[in-house]
Amino acid sequence: MTLRIAVAGASGYAGGEVLRLLLNHPGVLDGSIEIGALTAGGSAGTTLAAHHPNLLPLADRVLGETSPETLAGHDVVFLGLPHGHSATLAEQLPPSTLIIDCGADFRLNDSTAWEKFYGSPHAGTWPYGMPELPGARDKLRSATRIAVPGCYPTGTSLALAPAVAAGIIEPRITIVAVTGASGAGRSLRTDLLGAEVMGSARAYGVGGVHRHTPEITQNLQALTKQPVSVSFTPILAPMARGILATCVAPTTATAAEARDIYLAAYADEPFVHVLPEGQLPQTSAVVGSNAVHLSVHVDASAGTLVVVSAIDNLTKGTAGGAIQSMNIALGLPETAGLSTVGLAP
Numbered sequence: 001m002t003l004r005i006a007v008a009g010a011s012g013y014a015g016g017e018v019l020r021l022l023l024n025h026p027g028v029l030d031g032s033i034e035i036g037a038l039t040a041g042g043s044a045g046t047t048l049a050a051h052h053p054n055l056l057p058l059a060d061r062v063l064g065e066t067s068p069e070t071l072a073g074h075d076v077v078f079l080g081l082p083h084g085h086s087a088t089l090a091e092q093l094p095p096s097t098l099i100i101d102c103g104a105d106f107r108l109n110d111s112t113a114w115e116k117f118y119g120s121p122h123a124g125t126w127p128y129g130m131p132e133l134p135g136a137r138d139k140l141r142s143a144t145r146i147a148v149p150g151c152y153p154t155g156t157s158l159a160l161a162p163a164v165a166a167g168i169i170e171p172r173i174t175i176v177a178v179t180g181a182s183g184a185g186r187s188l189r190t191d192l193l194g195a196e197v198m199g200s201a202r203a204y205g206v207g208g209v210h211r212h213t214p215e216i217t218q219n220l221q222a223l224t225k226q227p228v229s230v231s232f233t234p235i236l237a238p239m240a241r242g243i244l245a246t247c248v249a250p251t252t253a254t255a256a257e258a259r260d261i262y263l264a265a266y267a268d269e270p271f272v273h274v275l276p277e278g279q280l281p282q283t284s285a286v287v288g289s290n291a292v293h294l295s296v297h298v299d300a301s302a303g304t305l306v307v308v309s310a311i312d313n314l315t316k317g318t319a320g321g322a323i324q325s326m327n328i329a330l331g332l333p334e335t336a337g338l339s340t341v342g343l344a345p
């Protein structure tokens with residue numbers, strides 16, 4: 001049987017990255033997976049090449065309107081749309097269709113947190129596409145609806161989960177994370193003009209207001225009975241892709257104890273890699289790959305655990321996590337179509 005996959009939001013960064021990865025997926029290469037409808041908003045009617053000239057095998061595909069009609073008849077539908085579109089589309093597609101939403105609509109459990117940070121009614125909660133979190137794989141195995149995590153929550157939750165679960169930190173956590181501009185999508189915004197981004201770095205969403213704060217907190221709170229607090233500061237840096245996060249929390253553990261906990265927690269994870277001592281994560285090492293690079297440190301004079309993580313926001317932080325979750329839901333090898341080899345320098 002051939003599985004048909006549609007991608008809504010194919011002209012965007014998330015949709016384009018889903019397609020880039022699918023083009024190297026063994027199912028697409030052997031013909032058991034077919035790339036079906038590609039849709040967009042205002043770009044409907046244009047070719048994919050106009051938006052993603054890198055995706056040569058699909059260059060001549062014409063983008064359709066994003067509607068239940070164009071997305072019907074597919075076994076898997078990826079949604080790479082702005083927040084707020086997923087619920088209406090999902091309601092009009094069969095319950096058996098595997099819908100994988102790169103947007104935020106179904107990530108949070110708590111309606112109050114959703115309304116506070118997104119300012120709209122809460123659509124609900126779907127199984128969360130971060131397989132490395134305890135219990136997540138079981139929920140993904142039978143899922144037909146999957147909420148793909150945000151990019152910052154991916155790099156930071158995986159950097160902190162082992163420490164929170166093992167109880168080696170006081171979960172009063174400070175995160176400062178640098179991102180590339182593709183994290184903001186490709187819609188026209190004056191603050192994302194080349195002249196504004198190049199040669200400068202700036203913080204934004206400071207003071208507990210960034211909408212990924214409740215998502216990171218939710219992921220970590222599920223691992224401990226102690227109340228978790230997260231102070232999260234994002235920084236926009238002059239690069240296209242990548243997130244480098246520095247995560248800090250009080251600890252009395254030694255560096256060796258902390259490192260052993262991380263090595264054990266991720267020993268069997270294909271994508272999460274604790275770097276050898278003395279090596280530090282850098283975004284260029286993970287760009288284009290589904291890898292998460294971590295380094296684990298204890299600052300003995302400050303009494304803090306410091307974990308540094310690097311991911312590609314579009315790969316592990318969106319489309320790679322989405323394909324990894326799809327593989328699990330479809331019973332395919334989890335790593336199919338996903339690489340741990342980054343594009344450096």
Ligand SMILES: NC(=O)C1=CN([C@@H]2O[C@H](COP(=O)(O)OP(=O)(O)OC[C@H]3O[C@@H](n4cnc5c(N)ncnc54)[C@H](OP(=O)(O)O)[C@@H]3O)[C@@H](O)[C@H]2O)C=CC1
Pocket residue numbers: 008009010011012013014015039040041042043044066079080081082083085102103104149150151182183184185186187313314317318
């Ligand atoms: N960029 C990232 O690193 C990450 C993104 N995400 C999430 O993925 C989703 C897509 O983000 P991203 O790809 O960056 O955004 P982009 O702005 O790059 O792409 C948005 C896509 O949605 C389409 N679209 C916009 N408005 C509508 C509409 N009203 N109806 C139908 N289609 C529409 C656009 O089509 P058109 O060209 O026609 O406007 C485009 O294909 C978002 O929910 C985002 O939060 C999640 C994690 C990380």
Ligand SMILES: CC(=O)N[C@@H](CCC(=O)OP(=O)(O)O)C(=O)O
Pocket residue numbers: 102103104149150151152179180181182183184185212234236
């Ligand atoms: C640079 C930049 O603006 N980055 C985005 C990250 C968005 C993201 O990861 O996705 P979701 O919107 O799906 O949560 C931001 O900070 O909002």
